[in-house]
Amino acid sequence: MAKKIIGWFYSIIILIFFYAPVAVLMAMSFNKSRYGALPFEFSTEWYRVLFSNQKLIQAALDSLAIAAVTAVLCVVLGTAMMLGQREFNSRVKAFFNSLVVFPLVIPWIILGLSLLLLLRALGLDRNYAMLLIGHVVVSFPYAVMVIGARLEDMNSEIQEASYNLGANEWTTFKRITLPMLSPAMLAGGFLAFMISFDNFVLSYFLIPTGKTTLPIEIYSSIKFGFTPEINAISSIILAATLLMITVIAVLMRSSLMRMFK
Amino acid sequence: MKKKALLVSPAMFILIAFAVVPLFIMLYFSFISDGGVPGFTLENYARFFSKPLYLALTWKTIKMSALVTLISILVGYPMAYIIAKIIKSGREILLLLIIIPFWSSQLVRAYSWMNLLRDGGILQDFLAKLHLFKGGELGILFTQTAVIIGLVHIFCPYMIITSYMTLEKIDDSVLEASKSLGANPITTFLRVILPMSKAGIVTGAILIFVPCLGSFVEPRILGGVNGSVIGTVIQDQFFEIYGWNFGAAIAFILLAMVLVSMGVMSAVNRRGEENG
Numbered sequence: 321m322a323k324k325i326i327g328w329f330y331s332i333i334i335l336i337f338f339y340a341p342v343a344v345l346m347a348m349s350f351n352k353s354r355y356g357a358l359p360f361e362f363s364t365e366w367y368r369v370l371f372s373n374q375k376l377i378q379a380a381l382d383s384l385a386i387a388a389v390t391a392v393l394c395v396v397l398g399t400a401m402m403l404g405q406r407e408f409n410s411r412v413k414a415f416f417n418s419l420v421v422f423p424l425v426i427p428w429i430i431l432g433l434s435l436l437l438l439l440r441a442l443g444l445d446r447n448y449a450m451l452l453i454g455h456v457v458v459s460f461p462y463a464v465m466v467i468g469a470r471l472e473d474m475n476s477e478i479q480e481a482s483y484n485l486g487a488n489e490w491t492t493f494k495r496i497t498l499p500m501l502s503p504a505m506l507a508g509g510f511l512a513f514m515i516s517f518d519n520f521v522l523s524y525f526l527i528p529t530g531k532t533t534l535p536i537e538i539y540s541s542i543k544f545g546f547t548p549e550i551n552a553i554s555s556i557i558l559a560a561t562l563l564m565i566t567v568i569a570v571l572m573r574s575s576l577m578r579m580f581k
Numbered sequence: 582m583k584k585k586a587l588l589v590s591p592a593m594f595i596l597i598a599f600a601v602v603p604l605f606i607m608l609y610f611s612f613i614s615d616g617g618v619p620g621f622t623l624e625n626y627a628r629f630f631s632k633p634l635y636l637a638l639t640w641k642t643i644k645m646s647a648l649v650t651l652i653s654i655l656v657g658y659p660m661a662y663i664i665a666k667i668i669k670s671g672r673e674i675l676l677l678l679i680i681i682p683f684w685s686s687q688l689v690r691a692y693s694w695m696n697l698l699r700d701g702g703i704l705q706d707f708l709a710k711l712h713l714f715k716g717g718e719l720g721i722l723f724t725q726t727a728v729i730i731g732l733v734h735i736f737c738p739y740m741i742i743t744s745y746m747t748l749e750k751i752d753d754s755v756l757e758a759s760k761s762l763g764a765n766p767i768t769t770f771l772r773v774i775l776p777m778s779k780a781g782i783v784t785g786a787i788l789i790f791v792p793c794l795g796s797f798v799e800p801r802i803l804g805g806v807n808g809s810v811i812g813t814v815i816q817d818q819f820f821e822i823y824g825w826n827f828g829a830a831i832a833f834i835l836l837a838m839v840l841v842s843m844g845v846m847s848a849v850n851r852r853g854e855e856n857g
Contacts, residue, residue: 330659
């Protein structure tokens with residue numbers, strides 16, 4: 321019993337450490353004072369300022385578009401890869417796997433600048449195509465992990481039964497595999513979306529001149545000093561993340577818990 | 582045969598062409614002079630290793646990453662143990678609460694500490710109210726301490742999750758056995774629990790140490806002028822000074838540090854498996 325009390329006490333301290341800065345940020349986005357001074361005075365001023373900041377809104381829309389395309393590409397490429405790789409032998413599979421986790425173990429600053437140098441070697445300027453490729457490379461492992469975990473759980477006998485009953489491969493894929501896989505594809509897509517939406521490093525290196533994304537805008541605002549509308553947009557991002565994580569957790573409850581075992 | 586290759590190849594092409602090949606291109610550029618000296622040259626590497634400033638920053642980066650990793654172990658491992666072995670009801674909620682910050686924007690989380698740590702910010706007010714802090718300025722923001730706090734906040738969840746995954750697998754009956762054979766809790770911890778969960782700690786350490794080596798956003802935001810590390814030096818070469826080839830050489834040195842540290846840690850892990 322004493323152990324449990326100490327355990328909960330410790331957990332609460334850790335959770336305060338994790339959540340306090342974020343909670344303060346959200347509270348301050350509703351504080352009237354420009355510099356977050358106390359006493360707290362409720363105001364939606366900074367949200368009003370935010371929504372009249374055209375540059376920030378445009379950056380947010382661009383980031384959403386980039387993240388959406390990245391997520392779709394990751395899910396399509398990842399599903400195809402995971403379906404195809406099942407039929408290879410284990411050594412080839414291990415090779416595929418190490419390629420997939422590769423972008424996870426190389427710091428993003430190295431991936432970003434090496435893609436910039438690739439553009440230079442090809443004689444090209446920074447462009448959205450390379451930016452998207454960069455985003456796909458770093459988001460891909462997350463999508464694959466979720467889709468792969470679900471595929472492993474799936475019983476291949478069901479697919480064999482489908483073949484035995486005379487369905488061809490396409491019908492089996494459309495009627496059996498895809499419906500069973502779709503929650504994982506959705507969850508993997510959400511994860512890839514979030515990685516891409518938040519990604520500062522790759523965008524920073526690869527964004528075309530004169531363009532911007534939300535994380536880049538946030539970064540430069542922070543560097544130039546304190547702007548309260550950054551509190552507001554950060555709070556919106558955090559709230560949206562919370563919502564998405566909840567959706568993923570509901571979609572993937574069983575598979576996610578199994579990933580931790 | 583053809584179909585499975587067709588399914589796998591688009592993803593493999595992207596990963597090889599845009600994650601592996603660019604590293605070799607980076608290596609190539611690191612041997613080209615920024616100053617226009619023709620042909621291959623070791624100039625960039627010579628410049629890095631002959632300047633005490635760069636060596637000092639390399640050492641600072643390694644120390645910072647090691648400290649963040651160590652603090653994350655000391656803070657995160659007990660948390661993982663509590664979730665795996667002590668609090669059994671409410672475990673899913675706790676795990677979820679730890680995963681949520683892990684998925685929220687790193688940039689926003691680093692920034693959120695600015696509000697707290699600023700001189701005259703919330704933390705200073707709070708400490709003053711508790712009479713733990715008297716007058717003057719807090720003086721944490723724009724120091725190395727702020728960078729370390731921010732990095733631990735961002736990366737500690739990795740340690741909790743990887744340690745939890747190994748601790749959870751240890752059967753309670755093993756712990757009972759150790760106890761009934763007369764081992765006290767400390768002996769049980771050192772001889773049973775720790776060796777059996779070492780793999781999780783090592784994996785977590787890699788997942789923390791490596792990105793810390795390459796970090797530049799958090800040091801910039803929270804460390805200000807005191808935050809220079811290898812990552813910020815590379816960033817400056819690409820965005821301020823336009824010494825791209827020199828930047829490529831530093832990035833390659835960073836990559837070498839990453840690979841060596843991963844090699845060392847996975848060797849530690851393997852030795853543990855043989856002994857265990």
